[in-house]
Amino acid sequence: MNFPIRIYYENTDAGGVVYHAQYLNFFERARTEFLRSLSFSQENLLRDRIAFVVKKIEIDYKVPARLDDLLNVETTIIDIKKASILFQQKLLKDNLCLSEARVLVACVDLNRMKPIAVPQEIYQAMQQAV
Secondary structure: OEEEEEOOHHHEOOOOEEOOOHHHHHHHHHHHHHHHHOOOOHHHHHHOOEEEEEEEEEEEEOOOOEOOOEEEEEEEEEEEOOOEEEEEEEEEEOOEEEEEEEEEEEEEEOOOOEEOOOOHHHHHHHHHHO
16 A cells, blocks of 8 residues: 655754654554555544554664655555564655665554454455455
């Protein structure tokens, strides 16, 4: 799945270069939209006291993004297990990869803050997306 990102002044430092922590926000938005593209919303999951939380993230910063860049976040699933999903995400400017991340998210019960199985309908939809 692809998700467009425009770089605004608020995303940059004084030199017009995207601040490193902003990449986390870009990747988070793209994962949320990936879930939405499969017809699932974070809001509905929260009502059911379920959330996907980041367990581990590895980011490789290759080329800086800059003010006014129009970028694309490409999100793919590498692996899905009973209670976790491993994503590969790339921040692209045209065909140039500016940054890439591997993000492991766990499905948790918000009442107990313990891992639980990914809901079956989400698991099946994501299996088809792999």
